[in-house]
Amino acid sequence: MSQTVHPHAALPQPLSSASGPTGTGMAPGAPPLREQLAYGLGNFMPTAVTATGGMAMFFYTDVAGLSAAFIGALLLLVRIGDAVWDIGVGRRVDATRTAQGQARPYLLWCAPLLALALVASFSIPAGLGETARHAWVVIAYVALWCGYSLVQIPYQSLLPLVAPDPDHRLRMAGVSSLVQFIFVIGCAAGFPMLKDALSDGDPARGFQRAALAYAGVGLAFTWLCYAGVRERVLAPPASTRGSLGPDLRALTGNRCWRVGIAVQCVLGVLIGLPLSAGVYYFTAVVQQPQLIGPFMGLGGIGLVLGVLLSDRLTRRWCKRRVFILACAAAAVLQCGYLLPGLGAVPAVFVLGLLCNVCLGLSAPISASMNGDIADAVEHDSGRRVVGTLVATVNFASKVGAGLVSAIVGLTLSLSHYQAGAAAQSDLARHGVLALMSVIPALAALGVALLLAHAYPLDRAALQRLRDELARRRALQAAAQPHTH
Known part of the structure; x- marks a missing residue:
């Protein structure tokens, strides 16, 4: 026996003009802690790829003996190609319908491809000619980042599918961010030490063995993530799936998506600038470049502390407000580098440490925004386009990361920074200070203003979304043909 109920009957007005209850209904039970930890384990493989990426240039030039110009061009072209590839991966996630869900199957089947690509990207077979060596690097590096997207985009799409309730999603994002930052510290510090310990006097062998170890651990953790989580959001009916055009119109026509894209781009600048400028700051201003490592390590601790504090604060206050205050505080703290006499270590x-606590405060909130925006898009258009949404957000973050390189290069050039010089001019030091202070402060202020004046998803709005989508999904489930 079946009944016919259109799953998107009585669509309400867009969120900006929505009215009705504030959403005090009971939400489904939160995913248990073991499931939240299992989801966090899925961070390891993408983190290992990005953390070891900093060693890739050195490996290809100093160990493999390839041209720096060739490797630089390759890295740039791969990042440009990411935009089209990422959208394609997001589309496949949105179109996937299996007994295991939409996103989980990619963790099972694509993680081995990424693991193999990671090992291949740090392995160049002996005896190859120059042309073959270049071809190997091109194929391996392209495969690495294609595989990265095949795992990372489904992994990020998994959060709103596993945790439909906004509050539960935020808690799960907090656990995931905590695990991720632990992985960041371990991968960034551990890979250089491991490749030295496993080299047996041959740097190439050390890189290959370290990559093999990281790939093995990453594969195991990704499969544990696959096995430990389950998707709870019912896939939308066929009538809501179609070509790229309608889905992109559903995204671009949504205010939350537009603001979210801008926030992620500017956030990429805020996060990336101190990381890129730190080495210049300790070289030209503090004049103790050996301290950059401990400084970054302490920053990682600050991120972890921020994530822990974020969980406590967002249980009491609206997460949008916490995000705004964290960014405003970061803006003030970044300007602290301009204080006279702050060169004291x-x-x-x-x-x-305090600046990174602010970034840690915002990390779980930022991670949970994809699911919140996906809910808003579904609410306004009736289309569930999580994978495509994640792909566009990832691209915005990559644009922000690309802007970091442009800002650093332009600032150093305009301030006449002399690479390798023991002493820098006052103008050069001021340029480096601007990269650590004024420019990231403006980025943090920009994020705070965007959230405060253009982003409508506060706690009450998210509760309305939760209740309305739960009602629609119940209608959708009732409309599915079934027999007794």
């Missing part, structure tokens, strides 16, 4: 380390 203890003060610099304390300031860096």
